[in-house]
Amino acid sequence: MTGFAREWLKLREGADLAARDPGLARRFAASLRREPDRALHLVDLGAGTGANCRALMPRLGGDQDWLLVDIDADLVAAQLDAMTFWARRQGYPIQAGGGHIRISAGSARWHIAGRVLDLARDWEALEAIPADGVTASALFDLVSAAWLARFADWLERHRLPLLAVLTVDGRRCWDPPLAQDEAAAAGFQRHQGGDKGFGPALGGNAPQILAQALAARGFAIDEAASDWHLDARDRALLDELLGGEAQAASAALPQDRETLAAWETRRRELLKDGRLKLIVGHRDVLALPG
DSSP: OHHHHHHHHHHHHHHHHHHSOHHHHHHHHHHSOOBTTBOEEEEEETOTTTHHHHHHHHHHOSOEEEEEEESOHHHHHHHHHHHHHHHHHHTOOEEEETTEEEEEETTEEEEEEEEEOOTTTOHHHHHTSOOSEEEEESOTTSSOHHHHHHHHHHHHHHTOOEEEEEEEEEEEEEESOOTTHHHHHHHHHHHHTSBSSSSBOOGGGHHHHHHHHHHTTTOEEEEEEOOEEEOGGGHHHHHHHHHHHHHHHHHHOGGGHHHHHHHHHHHHHHHHTTOOEEEEEEEEEEEEOO
């Protein structure tokens, strides 16, 4: 599964980068407490190979010290190669060793380290991490309401700003539409609500519940759409999305397996012809302590 996860993260990175809202990232950067001669301490949760960190480092500016947290040890180990490839493409000098990555960006110094941590169970370890700000990408649809409440309490206690990007909101708009789209959507949404390791997942309700939980704790909330707009140029990503949605929907609605198989077959024909388009709804949420 790790090999697949790594390929999936690589596939989606370009779509994520194009979709995220730059205005919220700028406001997050402006909210961070900066002190002379001290790097910002930032924690990225569910970091994978570090795509969210790579997107944000140039936008935040100045010296930064990142901790990239993920449950998958192989993905944490892959952060070095992913960061090295990215830094070289950007023309940034990079040094690595002992599980640490150091990137020079003009006068700024960026330090990155990975840590294997089970966010569902290792609460004491998470709460002990020093941070000026917290980020996460495509995470909160996987968590439960109970986990989210505890997470929001932690942010409130430490008055930490949060930038949560690319959280799915349940919208899927396939083009051209098909009669079986409703069955596919129903099955996929039911599957999204299953236990992903945190308890019953929030799925497409996650952006709204996240914003409400933090607003109730006195945070100022701002949101923006960060939808994927995919077409023939995104063939490989569409192929993975189509297969994943069909498999998930069939698992959730086995009684509709034949209908869903016909849906997938027709969608693959459209993909082969270069006629398939898809909008995947996401929201970026910025939460700043009051």
